[in-house]
Amino acid sequence: MTDPIAPLTSKDINTAKSAANEDAIVAQMRTFIDALKKHNYAYYVLDNPILEDSEYDQLRRSLLELEEEYPDLIQPDSPINQVGDMPLSAFTQVTHDIPMLSLGNVFEYDDLRDFMRRVNDRLSVAQQSPEYEMELKLDGLAVSLKYAYGKFVQAVTRGDGQTGEDITQNAKTIRNLPLWIPAASDIELLEVRGEVLMPKAGFERLNRLAEEKGDKTFANPRNAAAGSLRQLDPAIAASRPLAFYCYSVNQGLPEHIKTQSAALAWLKTIGFTVSAVEVVQNPREAQAYYESVKETRGDLPFEIDGMVIKVNSLALQQQLGFLSREPRWATAYKFPAETVMTRLHAIEWQVGRTGAITPVGKLEPVKVGGVTVSNVTLHNFGEIQRLDVRAGDMVSVHRAGDVIPKVTRVWTDQRPENSEPVKLPSTCPVCDSPVVLPKDEALARCTGGLFCPAQQVEALIHFVSRRAMDIDGLGASWLISFFEHGLVKTVADIYQLHNHQEELITLEKLGEKSVQNILSAIEASKQTTLARFIYALGIRGVGETTAQNLAQQFGDLDALMSASIEKLLLTPDVGAITAELTYKFFRAPHNIEVINALREAGVHWDKVEQVASEGLPLDGQTWVITGALDSMARDEAKAKLQALGAKVSGSISAKTTALLAGDKAGSKMAKAEKLGVKVVGEEEFLVLVGE
Ligand SMILES: NC(=O)c1ccc[n+]([C@@H]2O[C@H](COP(=O)([O-])OP(=O)(O)OC[C@H]3O[C@@H](n4cnc5c(N)ncnc54)[C@H](O)[C@@H]3O)[C@@H](O)[C@H]2O)c1
Ligand SMILES: [Zn+2]
Numbered sequence: 001m002t003d004p005i006a007p008l009t010s011k012d013i014n015t016a017k018s019a020a021n022e023d024a025i026v027a028q029m030r031t032f033i034d035a036l037k038k039h040n041y042a043y044y045v046l047d048n049p050i051l052e053d054s055e056y057d058q059l060r061r062s063l064l065e066l067e068e069e070y071p072d073l074i075q076p077d078s079p080i081n082q083v084g085d086m087p088l089s090a091f092t093q094v095t096h097d098i099p100m101l102s103l104g105n106v107f108e109y110d111d112l113r114d115f116m117r118r119v120n121d122r123l124s125v126a127q128q129s130p131e132y133e134m135e136l137k138l139d140g141l142a143v144s145l146k147y148a149y150g151k152f153v154q155a156v157t158r159g160d161g162q163t164g165e166d167i168t169q170n171a172k173t174i175r176n177l178p179l180w181i182p183a184a185s186d187i188e189l190l191e192v193r194g195e196v197l198m199p200k201a202g203f204e205r206l207n208r209l210a211e212e213k214g215d216k217t218f219a220n221p222r223n224a225a226a227g228s229l230r231q232l233d234p235a236i237a238a239s240r241p242l243a244f245y246c247y248s249v250n251q252g253l254p255e256h257i258k259t260q261s262a263a264l265a266w267l268k269t270i271g272f273t274v275s276a277v278e279v280v281q282n283p284r285e286a287q288a289y290y291e292s293v294k295e296t297r298g299d300l301p302f303e304i305d306g307m308v309i310k311v312n313s314l315a316l317q318q319q320l321g322f323l324s325r326e327p328r329w330a331t332a333y334k335f336p337a338e339t340v341m342t343r344l345h346a347i348e349w350q351v352g353r354t355g356a357i358t359p360v361g362k363l364e365p366v367k368v369g370g371v372t373v374s375n376v377t378l379h380n381f382g383e384i385q386r387l388d389v390r391a392g393d394m395v396s397v398h399r400a401g402d403v404i405p406k407v408t409r410v411w412t413d414q415r416p417e418n419s420e421p422v423k424l425p426s427t428c429p430v431c432d433s434p435v436v437l438p439k440d441e442a443l444a445r446c447t448g449g450l451f452c453p454a455q456q457v458e459a460l461i462h463f464v465s466r467r468a469m470d471i472d473g474l475g476a477s478w479l480i481s482f483f484e485h486g487l488v489k490t491v492a493d494i495y496q497l498h499n500h501q502e503e504l505i506t507l508e509k510l511g512e513k514s515v516q517n518i519l520s521a522i523e524a525s526k527q528t529t530l531a532r533f534i535y536a537l538g539i540r541g542v543g544e545t546t547a548q549n550l551a552q553q554f555g556d557l558d559a560l561m562s563a564s565i566e567k568l569l570l571t572p573d574v575g576a577i578t579a580e581l582t583y584k585f586f587r588a589p590h591n592i593e594v595i596n597a598l599r600e601a602g603v604h605w606d607k608v609e610q611v612a613s614e615g616l617p618l619d620g621q622t623w624v625i626t627g628a629l630d631s632m633a634r635d636e637a638k639a640k641l642q643a644l645g646a647k648v649s650g651s652i653s654a655k656t657t658a659l660l661a662g663d664k665a666g667s668k669m670a671k672a673e674k675l676g677v678k679v680v681g682e683e684e685f686l687v688l689v690g691e
Contacts, residue, residue, distance in 0.1 A: 022073060025066065025070055025073055026073055026075070028066065029063060029066055029067070029073065029074075029075055029078070030075065032059060032062055032063040032066070033063065033075055033077065033078055033079060035059055036056075036059060036060060036063065036079045037079055038050075039051060039056050039059070040079060040082070040084070040085045041085055043056070043085075043223075044084045044085035045085050045086070047218075047223045047226045047227040047230070048216075048219070048223065048227075049219055049223065050411075050413070051341060051411070052337070052339050052340060052341045052396050053305075053337065053339075054337035054339065054340040054341065055340070055341045057337075060080070063078070063080060064080055067080060080325075081323075081324045081325045082160065082161075082325070083099075083100070083101055083102045083158065083160055083161030083325055084102070084158055084159055084160050084161060085159075085160055086159065086160050086163070090165075090230075090232060091165035091166050091167060091230070092165070092166040093159070093163050093164070093165060093166070094154070094156045094163065094164055094165070094166050095162060095163050096144060096156065096161075096162060096163070096164060097191065097250075097251065098191075098250055098251070099161050099162055100142055100144060100158040100159075100161050100164065100193065101161055101322060101325060101326050101327060102161070102325050102326050103137075103308065103326050103327070103330060103331060103332040104323075104325075104326045104330075104331045104332065105306070105331060105332040105333070105334050106331055106332070106333050106334070107333075107334050107336075109283070109287050112283055112286060112287070112309070112331075112333055113283050115309075115331045116129075116132075116283055118328070119311060119320065119328065119329065122319075122320055122328065123316065123319070123320075127316065129281075129282065130311050130312065130313060130316055131259075131279060131280070131281055131311075131312040131313065132279070132280050132281075132286060132309050132310065132311060132312055133259070133260045133261045133264075133277060133278070133279050133280075133309070133310050133311075133312040134277070134278045134279075134280060134286060134289055134290070134307050134308070134309050134310075135247055135264075135275060135276070135277055135307065135308045135310070136275040136276055136293065136300075136304045136307060136308070137304050137305055137306040137307055137308045137332050137333075137334070138195035138197050138245050138247075138275060138302065138304055139195075139197065139220075139221065139222045139302070139303045139304055139305045140195040140196050140197030140198070140221070140222055140225045140226075140245075140302075141157060141158065141195065141196055141197075141222065141225055141226045141229065142157070142158040142193060142194070142195060143155055143156065143157055143158070143167070143171065143193065143194065143195070143196050143229070143244070144156045144158075144164070144191060144192075144193050144250070145171070145177070145191070145192050145193070145194070145244075146189065146190070146191050147181055147184055147187070147189070147190040147191075147192075147252075148188065148189060149184070149185050149186070149187065149188065150180060150181045150182060150183070150184040150185035150186075150187065150190075151179070151180055151181075152171075152172070152177070152178065152179045152180065152181075153168070154166065154168050155167050155168045155170075155171030155172075156168075157229070157230070161325075165230065167229050167230065169234045169237075170228075170229050170230070170231060170234050170237035170238075171196075171229070171244075172234075173234060173237050173238035173240075173242075174196065174242045174243065174244050175242075175243070176243050176244055176273045177244040178270075178271040178272065181270050181271055183269070183270040183271070184252070184270060187252045187254075188252070189251050189252050190249070190251065190252035191249070191250040191251035191252060192246050192248065192249050192250065192267065192272065193246070193247065193248045193250055194244055194245050194246035194247050194248070194272070195244070195245050195247065196225050196229055196242055196243070196244050197221065197222070197225050197242070197243055197245065197302050197303075198221040198222075198224045198225040198228065198240065198241060198242055198243075198302070199221070199241060199243060199301045199302045200221060200301060200302060200303060201241075201301065202240070202241025202242075203218070203220075203221040203224050203241075205241070206218070206224060206240065206241070207224075219409075220303070221302065221303050222303070224240075225240075225242060228240035228242055229242065243273065243302070244272075244273065245273050245274060245275050246264075246267045246272035246273065246274050247264070247274065247275075247308075248260075248263070249263050249266075249267065253266075253314075254266070257314075258313065258314055258315065259312045259313055259314060260310050260311075260312050260313075260314060260317070261277055261279050261312055263314070264277050265277075276293070279312060280309075286309055286333075289307070290307050290333055293307060294335050297335070298400060298401045304335075305332075305334060305335060306332050306333050306334035306335045307332070307333045308330060308331070308332055308333070309330065309331055309332075309333055310329060310330040311329040311330070316329065317329040317330075336367065336368075336369055336370040337367075337368065337369075338368065338369045338398060338399060338400045339368070339396050339397070339398045339408065340366050340367070340368045340396070340397055341366075341394055341395065341396050341397075341411065342363050342364045342365075342366035342394070342395065342397060343363070343364040343392070343393070343394055343395075344361045344362070344363055344364075344376075344389065344390075344391065344392070344393050344394075344395045344407070345362045345363065345364060345391065345392070346361075346362040346391050347359050347360070347361055347362070347378065347384070347389075347390075347391055347422055348360050348362060348429075349425050349429045350429075350454075351428060351429065351430050351431075351446050351452060351454035351455060351458070352454075352455075352458050353455060353458030353459050353461070353462050353538055354445070354455070354458075354538070354540045355445040355446040355447070355448065355449065355452065355455050356443040356444070356445055357424075357425070357428070357429075357435055357443065357444040357445060357446055358377065358378075358379065358380060358443065359377075359378040359379070359380070359381065359383075359384055359422075360375050360376070360377060360378065361375065361376040361377075361378050361389070361395070361407060362374065362375060363375065363376055363395075363397065366397065368397050368398070368399045368405060369399040369400060369401070369405075371399065373397060373399060373405045376397055376405050376406060376407055377404060377406065378407065379442075380442040380443050380444075381422075381424050381437065381442075381444055382442055384422050387407060387409075387410050388410055388412060389407060389410045389422070390410075390415065390419045390420065390421060390422055391419065391420075391422070392415070392416045392419045393410050393411065393412070393414075393415055393416075393419065394410075394411040394414045394415075395407045395409065395410050395411065396408045396409035396410075396411070424437060424444055425444075428446035428447075428448055428452055428454070430446070430448075430452055430453055430454035431446060431448040431451060431452035431453060431454065432448075433446050433447045433448030433451070433452060434447050435447070450490075450590060453483075456483065456489065456490070457479070457480055457483050459490075459491060459538050460479045460483060460488060460491060460494070461476045461479055461480075462536070462538045463491040463494070463536045463537075463538065464479065464494070464525075465536075467532070467535065467544055468532060468535050468536035469525045469528060469532060469533075469536045470525060470528075470532070471494070471521050471522055471525045472521050473514075473517050473518050473521040474494070474518050474521055474522065478510070478518070481507060482497070482504075482507075485503070485507065487500050487503065487504070490594050490597075491536070491594060491598065492593075492594045492597035492598050492601065494522060495522060495526070495597075495598065495601035495602070495603070496601070497518070497519065497522060498519050498522075498523075501515060501519070504518070525603075526601070526602045526603050526604060527604065527605070528603065528604075528605050529551070529605050529606070529608075530551040530556065530557060530605045530608050531544075531547045531548040531550075531551040531552075531608075532547070532605075533557070533603065533605060534547040534550050534551055534557075534560070535547035535548075537585070537591075537595070539581060539582050539585045540578075540581045540585075541577060541578035541581045541582070542578060542581075542582060543650075545573060545648075545650055546571075546573050546574060546578060549571050549572045549573050549574065549647075550568075550571055550574070550582075551608050552608065552610060553570065553571040553572075554571075555607075555608045555610045556607070556608065557595075560586070561586040561592075561595075562586075563582075563583070563586075564583070565579045565580060565583050568582055568583060572622065572647040572648070572649055573647075573649050573650060615645075616643075616644050616645025617644050617645060618641065618644040618645045618646035618657075619645035619646075620645075621645070621646045621647070621657035621658070622646065622647045622648075622649050622655060622656050622657050623641050623646045623647070623648050623649070623656070623657060623658050623659070623660060624648070624649050624650070624651065624652050624656050624658075624659050624660070624668060624672075624677075625637055625638060625641075625648065625659075625660045625662075626659060626660070626661050626662065626665045626666070626668040626669060627661050627662030627663050627664050627665035627666070627669075628662045628663045628664060629660075629662040629663075629682050629685075630662070630663070630682060631682065631686060631691070634662075637660060637685070640689045641660075641689070644688075644689065651668075652668055652671045652672055652675060652677060653675070654675050654677075656672070656675070656677045657677075657678070658677065658678045658679070658680045659672040659677055659678070659679045659680065660680050660682075660685050661679050661680070661681060662682055
């Protein structure tokens with residue numbers, strides 16, 4: 001049986017076709033129609049979709065393809081040409097003077113050219129290759145506004161295209177919606193249309209508040225905007241951060257205005273907010289603009305799901321006219337979906353350098369944000385429980401920009417019957433040692449330590465990494481191969497590799513030249529800094545900053561190795577857990593052996609210049625840095641603060657003297673405010689450090 005919500009694969013369609021059986025095709029169409037109706041209702045009427053847009057679009061395309069192949073079998077109630085859905089009756093229903101249609105859409109350059117070709121086919125030779133105008137495709141909901149002699153009188157939603165809901169009272173609460181337009185005071189009836197949307201920041205705030213109160217959250221800003229606009233209580237609507245972006249004049253446009261771009265420019269001068277507009281002459285220019293917006297869309301304060309491309313001449317628009325669901329003179333050029341649904345086949349456990357056991361979701365490979373994704377991190381066991389995700393589930397995977405893909409939602413209503421809750425493995429998947437989940441910790445751990453091959457390999461990879469010993473040219477895949485061939489077991493063995501040149505050369509695909517490169521990179525890495533060396537050892541809890549602090553505090557390795565827990569605790573950034581882990585690390589005979597072998601092999605560093613902070617202006621102060629600074633990298637800012645005698649810590653506490661906050665300062669800012677820690681902006685900081 002086909003799951004009515006599962007997207008149809010091309011195999012299914014072929015099966016349906018080869019059945020050459022009208023009943024089977026009609027049955028398949030009916031399945032799609034019923035599913036689409038259900039989803040339209042959930043989305044347009046309830047503002048609460050029960051599957052992702054990308055899946056809905058696929059479902060719709062599947063029906064469209066069948067209808068194109070079998071036009072005789074098209075069902076009378078097919079929703080393919082339908083716009084939206086009938087609104088609920090809580091609001092007064094209003095019939096639009098001019099129907100509010102949807103838009104066709106294209107996904108690729110070739111489709112865009114086809115669209116332009118279809119436009120050309122309907123124009124005379126002299127009119128062909130018209131100028132186009134491009135706008136952002138705002139992801140909200142379409143609303144029509146009417147102004148009588150400049151005074152705002154009515155707002156109506158798109159509804160099913162013919163009839164919408166009168167949401168005038170709620171629309172009045174939208175801050176950038178003009179209620180009085182002096183420039184239109186001599187226009188009897190001005191009708192404009194545009195998108196009501198909720199900016200990303202407002203959406204996140206709203207959902208956070210809802211979560212705190214235990215209320216239902218909105219799936220996306222579009223649904224949140226629609227739900228807010230259709231609140232029965234205008235006071236609630238008023239509390240929602242909505243904005244109106246105007247994109248057309250449908251009645252009352254001054255006659256001298258002949259193009260869409262001029263109409264938008266006029267709208268702007270009379271007081272409406274309009275989004276970015278670009279006029280293009282041909283498909284290549286359109287593509288270039290599309291690409292540039294696609295690259296930078298993450299910086300916009302609101303979500304867009306593509307571009308809209310419109311024939312610029314209003315006369316040509318009129319000549320081209322409409323299909324039943326959409327204009328012939330415009331189309332949406334959609335961006336690749338950033339959230340898609342796919343099946344999570346399995347959950348595997350990976351073992352990291354410090355023995356941390358992390359779950360990885362194995363996905364049915366899927367394109368998201370333009371990239372194929374087949375693995376997704378699930379962070380830790382707690383996250384699995386929070387999401388309630390199981391092997392076999394349909395999940396939503398989100399990937400925007402360069403952000404690591406993550407599971408944002410589990411569709412539990414589509415869960416296979418025999419599925420079982422995920423259990424934390426009791427033994428390490430690599431070495432079979434017992435696994436523990438310490439109280440108050442998020443990550444489970446393999447107790448095998450360096451007996452666990454996974455931890456050995458990860459320790460090697462960490463050791464050579466850029467911020468550690470920086471052995472350029474000795475990549476992870478070679479290290480794993482050397483490890484598997486028994487050439488390296490501990491990090492000290494890396495410095496013995498020159499004794500194995502012959503074996504290295506005979507290793508798969510590794511020529512003499514590459515071996516020489518690797519060996520000289522290893523040789524060069526021997527000259528390092530104490531901070532890098534400490535970091536490279538991979539002591540649990542000792543990240544780059546802590547390693548730098550330890551180097552500063554102790555000045556040389558022997559002092560650090562013999563330090564008591566009390567002494568370690570004097571180091572900035574080092575708390576009780578890290579102090580204990582560090583202390584224990586330097587008491588393990590195996591670790592001492594490795595460190596001695598590294599020193600014997602010639603790994604060395606210059607003496608650490610310990611900064612005497614006494615008498616310096618910021619002596620005794622502890623600073624935290626957050627956000628992005630315009631004038632310098634964070635590392636630089638940190639160095640400047642340290643040069644003035646301040647300690648720079650990674651986390652805020654009541655003991656923090658000040659928080660240096662750059663752009664996009666997030667949770668640290670909130671915490672600083674809560675704790676009453678002074679917040680210093682970039683300008684003030686520059687003055688302080690004398691720049
Ligand atoms: N997840 C679900 O269950 C579900 C159900 C139904 C629909 N949908 C989604 O809704 C969309 C289809 O619906 P649709 O017909 O409402 O709209 P659409 O998003 O495909 O395109 C038409 C709309 O674009 C908007 N628009 C934004 N910027 C514009 C601009 N500059 N100029 C002109 N119009 C602009 C207008 O509101 C217009 O009505 C699809 O993305 C579909 O995936 C999802
Ligand atoms: Zn293990």
